[in-house]
Amino acid sequence: xxxxxxxxxxxxxxxxxxxxxxxxxxxxxxxxxxxxxxxxxxxxxxxxxxxxxxxxxxxxxxxxxxxxxxxxxxxxxxxxxxxxxxxxxxxxxxxxxxxxxxxxxxxxxxxxxxxxxxxxxxxxxxxxxxxxxxxxxxxxxxxxxxxxxxxxxxxxxxxxxxxxxxxxxxxxxxxxxxxxxxxxxxxxxxxxxxxxxxxxxxxxxxxxxxxxxxxxxxxxxxxxxxxxxxxxxxxxxxxxxxxxxxxxxxxxxxxxxxxxxxxxxxxxxxxxxxxxxxxxxxxxxxxxxxxxxxxxxxxxxxxxxxxxxxxxxxxxxxxxxxxxxxxxxxxxxxxxxxxxxxxxxxxxxxxxxxxxxxxxxxxxxxxxxxxxxxx
Amino acid sequence: xxxxxxxxxxxxxxxxxxxxxxxxxxxxxxxxxxxxxxxxxxxxxxxxxxxxxxxxxxxxxxxxxxxxxxxxxxxxxxxxxxxxxxxxxxxxxxxxxxxxxxxxxxxxxxxxxxxxxxxxxxxxxxxxxxxxxxxxxxxxxxxxxxxxxxxxxxxxxxxxxxxxxxxxxxxxxxxxxxxxxxxxxxxxxxxxxxxxxxxxxxxxxxxxxxxxxxxxxxxxxxxxxxxxxxxxxxxxxxxxxxxxxxxxxxxxxxxxxxxxxxxxxxxxxxxxxxxxxxxxxxxxxxxxxxxxxxxxxxxxxxxxxxxxxxxxxxxxxxxxxxxxxxxxxxxxxxxxxxxxxxxxxxxxxxxxxxxxxxxxxxxxxxxxxxxxxxxxxxxxxxxxxxxxxxxxxxxxxxxxxxxxxxxxxxxxxxxxxxxxxxxxxxxxxxxxxxxxxxxxxxxxxxxxxxxxxxxxxxxxxxxxxxxxxxxxxxxxxxxxxxxxxxxxxxxxxxxxxxxxxxxxxxxxxxxxxxxxxxxxxxxxxxxxxxxxxxxxxxxxxxxxxxxxxxxxxxxxxxxxxxxxxxxxxxxxxxxxxxxxxxxxxxxxxxxxxxxxxxx
Numbered sequence: 001x002x003x004x005x006x007x008x009x010x011x012x013x014x015x016x017x018x019x020x021x022x023x024x025x026x027x028x029x030x031x032x033x034x035x036x037x038x039x040x041x042x043x044x045x046x047x048x049x050x051x052x053x054x055x056x057x058x059x060x061x062x063x064x065x066x067x068x069x070x071x072x073x074x075x076x077x078x079x080x081x082x083x084x085x086x087x088x089x090x091x092x093x094x095x096x097x098x099x100x101x102x103x104x105x106x107x108x109x110x111x112x113x114x115x116x117x118x119x120x121x122x123x124x125x126x127x128x129x130x131x132x133x134x135x136x137x138x139x140x141x142x143x144x145x146x147x148x149x150x151x152x153x154x155x156x157x158x159x160x161x162x163x164x165x166x167x168x169x170x171x172x173x174x175x176x177x178x179x180x181x182x183x184x185x186x187x188x189x190x191x192x193x194x195x196x197x198x199x200x201x202x203x204x205x206x207x208x209x210x211x212x213x214x215x216x217x218x219x220x221x222x223x224x225x226x227x228x229x230x231x232x233x234x235x236x237x238x239x240x241x242x243x244x245x246x247x248x249x250x251x252x253x254x255x256x257x258x259x260x261x262x263x264x265x266x267x268x269x270x271x272x273x274x275x276x277x278x279x280x281x282x283x284x285x286x287x288x289x290x291x292x293x294x295x296x297x298x299x300x301x302x303x304x305x306x307x308x309x310x311x312x313x314x315x316x317x318x319x320x321x322x323x324x325x326x327x328x329x330x331x332x333x334x335x336x337x338x339x340x341x342x343x344x345x346x347x348x349x350x351x352x353x354x355x356x357x358x359x360x361x362x363x364x365x366x367x368x369x370x371x372x373x374x375x
Numbered sequence: 376x377x378x379x380x381x382x383x384x385x386x387x388x389x390x391x392x393x394x395x396x397x398x399x400x401x402x403x404x405x406x407x408x409x410x411x412x413x414x415x416x417x418x419x420x421x422x423x424x425x426x427x428x429x430x431x432x433x434x435x436x437x438x439x440x441x442x443x444x445x446x447x448x449x450x451x452x453x454x455x456x457x458x459x460x461x462x463x464x465x466x467x468x469x470x471x472x473x474x475x476x477x478x479x480x481x482x483x484x485x486x487x488x489x490x491x492x493x494x495x496x497x498x499x500x501x502x503x504x505x506x507x508x509x510x511x512x513x514x515x516x517x518x519x520x521x522x523x524x525x526x527x528x529x530x531x532x533x534x535x536x537x538x539x540x541x542x543x544x545x546x547x548x549x550x551x552x553x554x555x556x557x558x559x560x561x562x563x564x565x566x567x568x569x570x571x572x573x574x575x576x577x578x579x580x581x582x583x584x585x586x587x588x589x590x591x592x593x594x595x596x597x598x599x600x601x602x603x604x605x606x607x608x609x610x611x612x613x614x615x616x617x618x619x620x621x622x623x624x625x626x627x628x629x630x631x632x633x634x635x636x637x638x639x640x641x642x643x644x645x646x647x648x649x650x651x652x653x654x655x656x657x658x659x660x661x662x663x664x665x666x667x668x669x670x671x672x673x674x675x676x677x678x679x680x681x682x683x684x685x686x687x688x689x690x691x692x693x694x695x696x697x698x699x700x701x702x703x704x705x706x707x708x709x710x711x712x713x714x715x716x717x718x719x720x721x722x723x724x725x726x727x728x729x730x731x732x733x734x735x736x737x738x739x740x741x742x743x744x745x746x747x748x749x750x751x752x753x754x755x756x757x758x759x760x761x762x763x764x765x766x767x768x769x770x771x772x773x774x775x776x777x778x779x780x781x782x783x784x785x786x787x788x789x790x791x792x793x794x795x796x797x798x799x800x801x802x803x804x805x806x807x808x809x810x811x812x813x814x815x816x817x818x819x820x821x822x823x824x825x826x827x828x829x830x831x832x833x834x835x836x837x838x839x840x841x842x843x844x845x846x847x848x849x850x851x852x853x854x855x856x857x858x859x860x861x862x863x864x865x866x867x868x869x870x871x872x873x874x875x876x877x878x879x880x881x882x883x884x885x886x887x888x889x890x891x892x893x894x895x896x897x898x899x900x901x902x903x904x905x906x907x908x909x910x911x912x913x914x915x916x917x918x919x920x921x922x923x924x925x926x927x928x929x930x931x932x933x934x935x936x937x938x939x940x941x942x943x944x945x946x947x948x949x950x951x952x953x954x955x956x957x958x959x960x961x962x963x964x965x966x967x968x969x970x971x972x973x974x
Contacts (some may be wrong), residue, residue: 022485123820213481217498218470
């Protein structure tokens with residue numbers, strides 16, 4: 001008996017394809033989930049602050065104070081709301097309507113003139129959201145510094161020479177966080193989809209009693225495994241194409257790499273993700289357990305340890321070592337490179353190698369756990 | 376136990392015929408887990424080619440494990456298995472020679488009939504002309520030609536079973552293994568399956584058919600009676616039943632209540648086993664010729680014992696050492712039910728034009744009946760006919776679309792909780808908490824029914840004594856033997872001393888001894904005036920009922936005592952119909968009527 005018969009494999013794949021087409025859940029997972037998740041990741045997780053609502057109390061109406069007010073309003077980072085008193089604005093902050101309040105003190109002009117600028121304004125922020133609070137604090141401080149500097153130049157006063165910081169962001173010139181968040185989230189989304197798709201398929205055969213009938217036929221282990229991977233690989237690639245389309249067309253994220261490289265890396269990555277789901281399904285033999293395990297094992301590590309949100313280089317050593325086992329680490333990195341930098345072969349090749357090794361690991365484990373008997 | 380020697384010993388099978396056995400099993404042991412109890416305990420048997428052999432026994436007897444081992448799906452722990460001279464675990468072409476139909480038929484429900492056939496034909500290497508021919512054959516054989524485009528999941532139970540059979544028959548295997556093909560299939564479809572299997576055996580195929588129904592096994596050429604992982608007896612049904620000759624009797628022409636008669640008859644030392652069969656009591660004697668004295672049985676002045684043909688179940692019970700006896704300790708702790716004076720004792724349970732619709736499908740269609748106090752009322756019907764829906768409305772688990780379900784005169788729609796306090800409920804799979812111990816289950820259910828303090832402790836103690844649960848109290852319910860789970864479930868359902876008991880297929884898959892014990896308790900309750908409503912598809916369980924309502928296509932198509940129903944279907948061709956004959960006849964007659972109205 002041959003280990004692999006093309007006819008039996010084709011028959012099994014066809015069966016799998018019919019099941020995919022007729023089962024709305026796999027279509028949902030493959031086509032609807034990526035779009036929804038990408039929009040969630042792309043828009044809801046936004047690290048830019050372009051419209052923070054800021055309250056402003058003008059206790060001094062002198063020319064310098066008005067000038068500062070104009071700078072604040074023109075910065076583009078804030079929606080400035082002027083208020084009658086500090087108390088009234090703090091009240092609005094307590095209700096969450098404002099993210100911070102800037103008070104321009106009554107002695108603003110006087111203090112400036114004496115060179116005691118630091119105490120001339122007061123910045124109050126909402127500490128219940130520390131991230132936003134620190135944004136507000138540092139933006140206002142930055143503005144204040146710039147404004148003072150410019151004012152000094154305008155007044156042609158002699159300044160001590162200082163180091164000037166000029167920052168320029170490479171690979172993401174407009175510093176839109178979406179441009180690096182979206183490729184990273186594609187890796188997370190694809191991890192979830194890949195694991196979910198296959199986590200159900202072997203367990204389903206056990207639950208419905210078809211595994212028994214299948215094992216009683218001359219089907220071989222290789223045929224069984226391949227028939228569980230090939231159709232879902234095709235489905236996963238369609239989902240990947242969908243992700244790419246959504247990112248480039250709908251979300252305006254530029255793609256600078258080659259499609260061939262993307263194809264190769266995605267294929268390798270799907271090998272890991274599908275293998276992971278298949279392994280869980282084979283071991284658990286129960287659809288509900290396998291799907292829950294797939295979701296947890298795919299989602300959390302890919303979110304936390306892929307470097308998509310939290311930088312790997314700033315993790316403790318033990319965790320950093322762990323990231324080498326997370327396929328999303330290689331894939332998120334590759335995607336960010338392909339989207340923002342282009343086809344950097346040495347970097348991508350290293351990632352591809354990592355993915356290939358993990359694919360062998362997961363599929364090997366699955367093959368070990370796939371038996372020709374019911375035990 | 377005197378009878379055991381009279382039956383063929385399983386340990387020493389006679390030598391296989393000169394042509395060789397189709398299946399040979401030697402000293403087969405199968406354990407799950409290294410130190411688990413053996414699922415198969417030193418099985419030795421052989422099966423002749425071209426026969427239908429019944430593998431008979433209750434759930435947990437080892438039937439499925441044996442079939443799976445034969446199909447090469449499980450590796451034996453020790454011992455050898457040979458099919459057509461080959462080891463099923465070895466790599467080779469043997470798989471193509473074996474057809475195997477698992478319990479759930481092994482069909483892909485989201486594939487059509489044709490797609491299922493195509494898949495299995497490809498997997499079993501059935502190609503070209505042979506494929507076309509066998510498809511034609513199978514579709515004609517199973518009468519599925521009209522349904523090739525229908526999804527397997529949308530076929531009826533009987534049709535699924537036929538398709539499952541067709542898929543396992545592709546490639547013309549020489550050995551066919553069928554794992555409980557009769558489960559979940561109504562008697563009509565089961566008969567049709569028999570016709571098909573009989574035809575296959577005539578063509579030389581060796582068929583192994585596992586079943587929990589002893590009456591079904593009587594139709595086989597050869598039988599292996601299994602219990603607890605062992606083969607208790609082997610032989611033709613005729614030989615096994617022949618050994619019981621003269622020991623099966625009917626006690627007929629009773630003038631005393633049959634439940635009381637059975638109870639007294641089982642006290643006679645000569646009586647090994649007894650069941651209620653319609654208006655009569657059926658007894659099995661320990662030894663042929665030694666009849667019990669009718670005096671103490673008090674069956675009435677005209678009562679007589681008549682010898683009847685033995686059944687396979689008699690042989691099985693005899694092998695297991697006899698039935699459990701007729702006295703239920705439950706009788707001692709159950710109070711006589713006294714109904715409120717305002718209540719009509721003829722209508723303790725009542726259905727008035729009960730109707731349930733799911734969308735545009737009418738599951739129950741204007742069903743009406745009344746059950747008097749102390750009656751055992753059975754609902755019988757094929758799967759999907761609406762008996763469960765009717766039952767669930769009567770015990771308040773479903774709301775009727777139209778009509779009324781009344782319990783002790785209380786409408787379940789308007790005051791369900793008042794009604795529920797008066798009824799007990801036990802379902803097929805025993806609604807027990809399997810992770811709790813037996814005692815914790817008793818405590819939980821008594822608490823749920825509002826028992827507290829001393830009253831609760833007293834009631835639990837009564838139940839422990841009545842059902843002999845003492846030694847099992849600290850065991851996890853999951854680990855209890857089936858018979859004990861059943862006792863515990865019944866104890867839990869009776870905590871609040873309900874006047875009405877609802878039983879939903881209470882004994883399916885249970886061995887005959889455990890089933891008898893269960894009915895002994897039910898009889899005791901009925902004698903105390905508890906009204907009992909039961910759904911079943913076991914024909915011998917139906918015989919225990921005082922009256923039976925037959926549900927088909929959502930309608931109550933017949934209502935009467937078991938004997939009335941049997942008598943009503945008497946024909947010249949079938950002068951003495953069994954309960955199953957009556958069931959089939961009534962359904963077919965009703966179907967014919969329907970077909971006339973809507974051609």
